[in-house]
Amino acid sequence: xxxxxxxxxxxxxxxxxxxxxxxxxxxxxxxxxxxxxxxxxxxxxxxxxxxxxxxxxxxxxxxxxxxxxxxxxxxxxxxxxxxxxxxxxxxxxxxxxxxxxxxxxxxxxxxxxxxxxxxxxxxxxxxxxxxxxxxxxxxxxxxxxxxxxxxxxxxxxxxxxxxxxxxxxxxxxxxxxxxxxxxxxxxxxxxxxxxxxxxxxxxxxxxxxxxxxxxxxxxxxxxxxxxxxxxxxxxxxxxxxxxxxxxxxxxxxxxxxxxxxxxxxxxxxxxxxxxxxxxxxxxxxxxxxxxxxxxxxxxxxxxxxxxxxxxxxxxxxxxxxxxxxxxxxxxxxxxxx
Amino acid sequence: xxxxxxxxxxxxxxxxxxxxxxxxxxxxxxxxxxxxxxxxxxxxxxxxxxxxxxxxxxxxxxxxxxxxxxxxxxxxxxxxxxxxxxxxxxxxxxxxxxxxxxxxxxxxxxxxxxxxxxxxxxxxxxxxxxxxxxxxxxxxxxxxxxxxxxxxxxxxxxxxxxxxxxxxxxxxxxxxxxxxxxxxxxxxxxxxxxxxxxxxxxxxxxxxxxxxxxxxxxxxxxxxxxxxxxxxxxxxxxxxxxxxxxxxxxxxxxxxxxxxxxxxxxxxxxxxxxxxxxxxxxxxxxxxxxxxxxxxxxxxxxxxxxxxxxxxxxxx
Numbered sequence: 001x002x003x004x005x006x007x008x009x010x011x012x013x014x015x016x017x018x019x020x021x022x023x024x025x026x027x028x029x030x031x032x033x034x035x036x037x038x039x040x041x042x043x044x045x046x047x048x049x050x051x052x053x054x055x056x057x058x059x060x061x062x063x064x065x066x067x068x069x070x071x072x073x074x075x076x077x078x079x080x081x082x083x084x085x086x087x088x089x090x091x092x093x094x095x096x097x098x099x100x101x102x103x104x105x106x107x108x109x110x111x112x113x114x115x116x117x118x119x120x121x122x123x124x125x126x127x128x129x130x131x132x133x134x135x136x137x138x139x140x141x142x143x144x145x146x147x148x149x150x151x152x153x154x155x156x157x158x159x160x161x162x163x164x165x166x167x168x169x170x171x172x173x174x175x176x177x178x179x180x181x182x183x184x185x186x187x188x189x190x191x192x193x194x195x196x197x198x199x200x201x202x203x204x205x206x207x208x209x210x211x212x213x214x215x216x217x218x219x220x221x222x223x224x225x226x227x228x229x230x231x232x233x234x235x236x237x238x239x240x241x242x243x244x245x246x247x248x249x250x251x252x253x254x255x256x257x258x259x260x261x262x263x264x265x266x267x268x269x270x271x272x273x274x275x276x277x278x279x280x281x282x283x284x285x286x287x288x289x290x291x292x293x294x295x296x297x298x299x300x301x302x303x304x305x306x307x308x309x310x311x312x313x314x315x316x317x318x319x320x321x322x323x324x325x326x327x328x329x330x331x332x333x334x335x336x337x
Numbered sequence: 338x339x340x341x342x343x344x345x346x347x348x349x350x351x352x353x354x355x356x357x358x359x360x361x362x363x364x365x366x367x368x369x370x371x372x373x374x375x376x377x378x379x380x381x382x383x384x385x386x387x388x389x390x391x392x393x394x395x396x397x398x399x400x401x402x403x404x405x406x407x408x409x410x411x412x413x414x415x416x417x418x419x420x421x422x423x424x425x426x427x428x429x430x431x432x433x434x435x436x437x438x439x440x441x442x443x444x445x446x447x448x449x450x451x452x453x454x455x456x457x458x459x460x461x462x463x464x465x466x467x468x469x470x471x472x473x474x475x476x477x478x479x480x481x482x483x484x485x486x487x488x489x490x491x492x493x494x495x496x497x498x499x500x501x502x503x504x505x506x507x508x509x510x511x512x513x514x515x516x517x518x519x520x521x522x523x524x525x526x527x528x529x530x531x532x533x534x535x536x537x538x539x540x541x542x543x544x545x546x547x548x549x550x551x552x553x554x555x556x557x558x559x560x561x562x563x564x565x566x567x568x569x570x571x572x573x574x575x576x577x578x579x580x581x582x583x584x585x586x587x588x589x590x591x592x593x594x595x596x597x598x599x600x601x602x603x604x605x606x607x608x609x610x611x612x613x614x615x616x617x618x619x620x621x622x623x624x625x626x627x628x629x630x631x632x633x634x635x636x637x638x639x640x641x642x643x644x645x646x647x648x649x650x651x652x653x
Contacts, residue, residue: 104438112427118399153395327432330432
């Protein structure tokens with residue numbers, strides 16, 4: 001079913017937290033080394049799928065993990081601290097942008113393309129062997145299907161009937177640049193169907209409509225105890241960021257008032273039309289769930305929270321050098337040291 | 338009890354005592370000598386796999402993160418290379434990348450070493466490469482007792498453990514401890530001696546014991562130490578032996594360059610240089626692939642004769 005009325009405002013708040021967290025990451029991009037990968041524009045997919053999970057389910061995300069973690073309930077304060085490499089991050093700065101993860105939230109981030117697919121089947125296997133009703137969820141991008149590991153994962157999941165949902169976020173490429181999936185097959189689902197895996201594909205620009213797709217997919221895997229592949233056709237901007245990439249500043253931070261009053265002569269009109277945050281903002285107004293003033297207040301609260309989180313992450317000390325030597329192994333006296 | 342019986346007894350006890358333990362891969366394949374596990378514990382917990390080392394290795398790692406304690410066999414060590422990603426990039430790194438939040442309690446098993454007839458692609462010995470991948474514990478039993486204890490310790494460990502097995506050891510017979518998980522695993526003196534320490538790994542342990550027996554007739558006293566854990570190496574245990582003998586030969590049926598024997602010699606040279614009365618020696622496989630023909634295999638095998646020569650060389 002489409003998103004119930006009473007879930008629209010909470011879901012908008014979640015998606016605003018996802019968006020504003022990543023805008024903060026773009027803002028602080030020169031304060032940490034390396035490149036990073038944001039999810040801006042894809043929030044409807046992660047927010048919808050993750051909202052349908054139980055705390056016992058296991059998600060396996062990727063290098064593009066920040067917003068998945070926020071949707072899963074990992075506090076943005078922790079996400080930003082980890083990305084800045086601070087001891088207050090969940091991994092104490094050892095993971096950074098590539099590996100924001102939380103054991104308490106059953107959220108794992110592997111930055112090897114295809115890694116999420118081979119691991120998530122294992123969570124389904126654990127559920128099967130232990131007789132639990134939890135499921136495994138793998139997030140992956142369309143080009144992940146270039147990796148051979150994925151086909152081993154599909155075959156095993158279908159052969160063993162593992163309860164695992166593969167959520168493939170396919171950046172269809174509009175409006176800024178054509179992107180290829182680098183696949184010889186014309187349709188991604190054609191490849192997956194050969195493994196006798198149930199499939200579904202849908203546009204994921206409209207959070208209200210996509211909620212229905214996500215709800216059915218999670219329910220299918222949980223009830224039928226078999227794998228499913230969901231292709232979410234998404235859009236993403238600014239995309240893969242290297243420090244200094246000007247693309248975010250081209251659009252600037254999201255202005256949610258565009259949700260109810262789109263600007264005339266918008267250079268980024270195609271982008272804004274597909275933006276799930278603006279789409280849900282519009283839906284909340286249209287459904288008369290909240291008025292413009294209430295939404296601006298909500299957004300201000302979210303931005304204030306993220307602003308405080310960013311300040312706290314910046315103010316936290318660098319990790320002590322000796323912590324680099326912790327956590328390679330479990331410790332204890334079983335093995336020599 | 339034989340080496341293979343001891344190893345399988347450990348697996349049987351783990352499967353019996355802990356329902357989270359599952360077994361899959363080459364060791365549990367139908368028709369394999371170990372096929373009895375499926376009859377004993379059922380196809381749900383003992384699974385034959387598609388020929389997908391990366392896929393089933395990865396599923397085992399994910400399962401270990403979600404509540405199971407899998408034992409996974411890649412059969413021949415050569416096939417382990419197809420599972421490099423889940424082993425060295427996922428299992429090995431998860432605890433560290435998560436800042437200690439996550440554990441991957443899993444045992445990876447495979448057979449290493451030269452096997453006449455196997456040729457180059459079915460006889461790889463990746464133990465040293467895996468020691469170079471941070472986040473793994475690497476164990477290599479050389480006796481039936483170690484075969485049992487290391488499998489049980491691996492199952493107890495919250496770290497991913499690589500269990501380096503050798504088919505050549507399977508018929509060996511020896512004393513095996515009673516049922517139980519060891520809580521502390523260190524290098525073991527399997528034969529005490531006073532003149533030379535031989536730090537022998539896996540199949541080199543029985544070879545070293547036979548050479549020690551041979552040399553005893555000449556009045557040369559060889560101490561054989563089995564490190565048992567290749568990583569983290571029990572430096573203190575090996576140094577304590579060298580302190581007694583003053584001489585060291587390190588032996589592993591893996592390649593010499595950046596090998597296990599190299600690491601043992603480097604460790605003793607660095608930390609125990611003043612204990613040494615003579616230059617330490619390494620015995621291993623030269624840096625060539627494994628040939629098929631038995632005569633060629635014999636040419637590169639770290640045999641008892643080659644080990645004996647190395648021991649004599651340290652005695653001057």
